[in-house]
Amino acid sequence: MKLDKYAPIEWKFAKRCGPLKSSIIRDILKVTQRPEVISFAGGLPSPNTFPVEKMRAAFDYVLTTAGTTALQYGPTDGYPPLREFIAHSLSKNGATIHPDQIMMISGSQQGLDLLGKVLIDEGSKTLVENPSYLGAIQAFSVYEPHFVPVETDDHGLIPASVAARGEGARLVYALPNYQNPSGRTLTAKRRVELVEVCARMRIPLVEDDPYGTLCYRGEPLPTMLAMNPAGVIYMGTFSKVLTPGIRLGYVVAPRPLFSKLEQAKQAADLHTAQLTQMVVYEVIKDGFLDQHIPTIRTLYASQCNIMLDALSKYFPPGVTWTKPDGGMFIWVTLPKHIDSMALSTEALTHNVAFVPGSAFYVGTPETNTLRLSFVTVPAEKIYEGIERLGKLIAAKI
Amino acid sequence: MKLDKYAPIEWKFAKRCGPLKSSIIRDILKVTQRPEVISFAGGLPSPNTFPVEKMRAAFDYVLTTAGTTALQYGPTDGYPPLREFIAHSLSKNGATIHPDQIMMISGSQQGLDLLGKVLIDEGSKTLVENPSYLGAIQAFSVYEPHFVPVETDDHGLIPASVAARGEGARLVYALPNYQNPSGRTLTAKRRVELVEVCARMRIPLVEDDPYGTLCYRGEPLPTMLAMNPAGVIYMGTFSKVLTPGIRLGYVVAPRPLFSKLEQAKQAADLHTAQLTQMVVYEVIKDGFLDQHIPTIRTLYASQCNIMLDALSKYFPPGVTWTKPDGGMFIWVTLPKHIDSMALSTEALTHNVAFVPGSAFYVGTPETNTLRLSFVTVPAEKIYEGIERLGKLIAAKI
Numbered sequence: 001m002k003l004d005k006y007a008p009i010e011w012k013f014a015k016r017c018g019p020l021k022s023s024i025i026r027d028i029l030k031v032t033q034r035p036e037v038i039s040f041a042g043g044l045p046s047p048n049t050f051p052v053e054k055m056r057a058a059f060d061y062v063l064t065t066a067g068t069t070a071l072q073y074g075p076t077d078g079y080p081p082l083r084e085f086i087a088h089s090l091s092k093n094g095a096t097i098h099p100d101q102i103m104m105i106s107g108s109q110q111g112l113d114l115l116g117k118v119l120i121d122e123g124s125k126t127l128v129e130n131p132s133y134l135g136a137i138q139a140f141s142v143y144e145p146h147f148v149p150v151e152t153d154d155h156g157l158i159p160a161s162v163a164a165r166g167e168g169a170r171l172v173y174a175l176p177n178y179q180n181p182s183g184r185t186l187t188a189k190r191r192v193e194l195v196e197v198c199a200r201m202r203i204p205l206v207e208d209d210p211y212g213t214l215c216y217r218g219e220p221l222p223t224m225l226a227m228n229p230a231g232v233i234y235m236g237t238f239s240k241v242l243t244p245g246i247r248l249g250y251v252v253a254p255r256p257l258f259s260k261l262e263q264a265k266q267a268a269d270l271h272t273a274q275l276t277q278m279v280v281y282e283v284i285k286d287g288f289l290d291q292h293i294p295t296i297r298t299l300y301a302s303q304c305n306i307m308l309d310a311l312s313k314y315f316p317p318g319v320t321w322t323k324p325d326g327g328m329f330i331w332v333t334l335p336k337h338i339d340s341m342a343l344s345t346e347a348l349t350h351n352v353a354f355v356p357g358s359a360f361y362v363g364t365p366e367t368n369t370l371r372l373s374f375v376t377v378p379a380e381k382i383y384e385g386i387e388r389l390g391k392l393i394a395a396k397i
Numbered sequence: 398m399k400l401d402k403y404a405p406i407e408w409k410f411a412k413r414c415g416p417l418k419s420s421i422i423r424d425i426l427k428v429t430q431r432p433e434v435i436s437f438a439g440g441l442p443s444p445n446t447f448p449v450e451k452m453r454a455a456f457d458y459v460l461t462t463a464g465t466t467a468l469q470y471g472p473t474d475g476y477p478p479l480r481e482f483i484a485h486s487l488s489k490n491g492a493t494i495h496p497d498q499i500m501m502i503s504g505s506q507q508g509l510d511l512l513g514k515v516l517i518d519e520g521s522k523t524l525v526e527n528p529s530y531l532g533a534i535q536a537f538s539v540y541e542p543h544f545v546p547v548e549t550d551d552h553g554l555i556p557a558s559v560a561a562r563g564e565g566a567r568l569v570y571a572l573p574n575y576q577n578p579s580g581r582t583l584t585a586k587r588r589v590e591l592v593e594v595c596a597r598m599r600i601p602l603v604e605d606d607p608y609g610t611l612c613y614r615g616e617p618l619p620t621m622l623a624m625n626p627a628g629v630i631y632m633g634t635f636s637k638v639l640t641p642g643i644r645l646g647y648v649v650a651p652r653p654l655f656s657k658l659e660q661a662k663q664a665a666d667l668h669t670a671q672l673t674q675m676v677v678y679e680v681i682k683d684g685f686l687d688q689h690i691p692t693i694r695t696l697y698a699s700q701c702n703i704m705l706d707a708l709s710k711y712f713p714p715g716v717t718w719t720k721p722d723g724g725m726f727i728w729v730t731l732p733k734h735i736d737s738m739a740l741s742t743e744a745l746t747h748n749v750a751f752v753p754g755s756a757f758y759v760g761t762p763e764t765n766t767l768r769l770s771f772v773t774v775p776a777e778k779i780y781e782g783i784e785r786l787g788k789l790i791a792a793k794i
Contacts, residue, residue: 245670
């Protein structure tokens with residue numbers, strides 16, 4: 001058969017795909033596959049924290065005792081015992097979360113896609129922190145929102161900015177704990193204010209909380225979900241406390257929204273793997289995370305302190321950075337005239353990688369910012385990489 | 398804290414969610430959880446065919462030998478060795494499929510969602526067989542297409558109908574092998590004609606092929622992918638030949654489209670579980686499917702013959718049905734005046750379930766049709782259920 005006999009397709013893509021491009025982070029990560037590169041660019045959890053043997057044993061147990069159930073199609077909303085476990089663990093600070101508000105999803109990124117699909121029309125006002133999580137900006141962008149940036153400072157999102165800009169918005173997207181990319185934490189007082197502003201303006205508040213339990217200093221602050229379960233959509237994940245490669249997260253949604261999300265999930269991929277959910281339930285049901293998460297905290301806190309130490313040693317005056325109380329990221333602000341995108345290209349030639357800050361803005365980007373991840377790099381490499389970066393920056397001041 | 402102090406949200410959903418509703422199939426499946434119900438409604442593969450021990454051993458092996466890699470974030474396009482394996486297995490009939498055209502996805506349902514997202518604008522002409530797979534209709538519908546039904550007969554989709562109605566269409570969606578719901582197979586001659594019509598009209602042709610290897614009579618026909626790899630998007634899955642609960646499928650796409658699909662996949666859920674892909678590769682890499690699939694064929698062919706026998710015994714004159722050469726479904730046509738939706742309600746009170754045909758049409762539904770699945774019901778129950786149904790139908794003639 002002659003295969004070239006047909007004229008090629010002239011591909012016509014949907015308008016919504018205009019803003020879609022490959023994530024700059026994933027592009028940088030490709031370069032950082034080279035072993036000689038010291039990469040602060042990744043957002044990967046440390047594989048040293050993966051409870052591999054515990055997972056292996058749980059897969060073995062579930063497949064031995066309930067193999068055909070685990071490998072068959074399952075319900076769209078998820079595995080009931082796991083949903084009950086999560087509901088119970090979120091029921092605190094006076095709030096009761098019901099299992100029928102918990103939908104299991106294929107990583108919390110999928111929750112962002114489903115929320116965009118269900119809540120955002122073309123031109124819908126959509127409020128996101130400035131800067132905000134790139135994956136959320138990407139997921140929402142295909143639904144063609146009118147992004148409105150919410151102002152932030154060292155204490156996180158500024159609720160008054162939501163009040164000033166939020167009229168008629170379809171949602172406010174917030175990442176209150178150790179935010180990606182800034183590492184900042186929304187204060188307890190502002191959480192209450194934000195919940196009140198959103199409730200008063202009748203705007204659904206999306207609380208994305210991948211890092212909430214990775215707290216290195218002080219106590220975790222209450223969730224906004226607990227303050228108003230009928231108005232807050234909460235997203236959690238097992239990526240940062242167990243392992244990311246299994247792709248398992250959950251969204252907690254008030255019932256009217258839940259039904260729509262469930263229908264959208266069904267159309268998108270039927271359901272999330274039943275086997276994975278049964279295994280995770282098996283791993284965590286007897287309180288494993290209560291012992292395991294502190295070990296992650298200890299490791300990451302130590303990594304964070306090493307990077308903070310390296311920054312104060314090697315970064316020149318005029319450069320500032322956040323001191324996160326948890327999570328995986330430090331946010332650096334250079335003198336205004338230094339463009340971090342150009343610095344990134346230069347740093348890669350010196351085998352050091354980070355993510356330039358401009359990717360994280362829906363408003364006017366602050367081009368003198370950058371994100372550093374501290375969790376996977378060995379101590380001596382942190383010092384070496386930060387020293388190299390410091391020299392490159394110093395040469396521009 | 399007083400939790401009821403906030404006014405409730407008045408939820409406003411995106412316009413695209415208007416057509417979203419819970420699948421009638423999944424609604425009927427909920428009823429059929431009752432053990433006394435004889436259900437021909439499901440589309441579930443038989444759990445007797447799941448290679449549970451083989452899967453258990455593979456999970457054990459991968460987690461023992463490459464645990465941290467398997468449990469870490471992975472590439473958006475998928476696990477390279479598995480992509481190579483699939484590309485190789487699809488390279489036949491003179492066509493060469495490259496690994497970089499294969500994207501691993503979370504079940505082939507996700508491919509439908511991604512294709513809709515990337516190819517369909519509001520009002521885009523989208524051609525689907527009449528009747529067609531309900532999951533595809535649902536997945537596409539959220540992107541607000543202008544659905545155009547393509548005529549079909551006992552030999553499958555009629556290519557002249559595409560020629561007549563396809564001008565300017567964004568895609569033609571076809572399920573050529575043992576179609577869900579009709580059980581029909583597109584003839585070899587029509588495959589060539591369809592590929593030619595689509596190429597001439599520059600319309601991307603989506604070939605959805607979940608059942609292609611489940612062939613009970615004759616030889617599998619060539620894929621349309623092999624006839625024109627630059628114009629055909631092919632979708633495959635491990636759900637019907639291994640197990641569905643792991644949620645693993647793939648889409649084969651020409652490179653210009655592939656990049657867009659990859660970006661959409663990244664925004665939708667980052668990537669499909671690396672562990673699952675490594676395990677499936679481990680299971681199939683030495684030719685396991687070549688021995689395993691014939692055992693599924695034998696079982697399903699026997700089930701199919703039993704149902705065909707029961708139908709000829711118990712269904713009254715004036716009722717006709719398809720005699721599938723493979724797959725999982727038989728399509729029944731009742732006398733015109735019998736409404737299968739009303740029959741379904743009545744049958745459920747007699748503890749027999751099936752799916753009324755009208756759910757599968759984007760054009761005017763033929764309300765006298767229904768879908769029967771034969772794969773999971775024991776022989777004596779097939780006879781019993783079909784006898785009961787036959788009596789209900791006979792009473793209306």
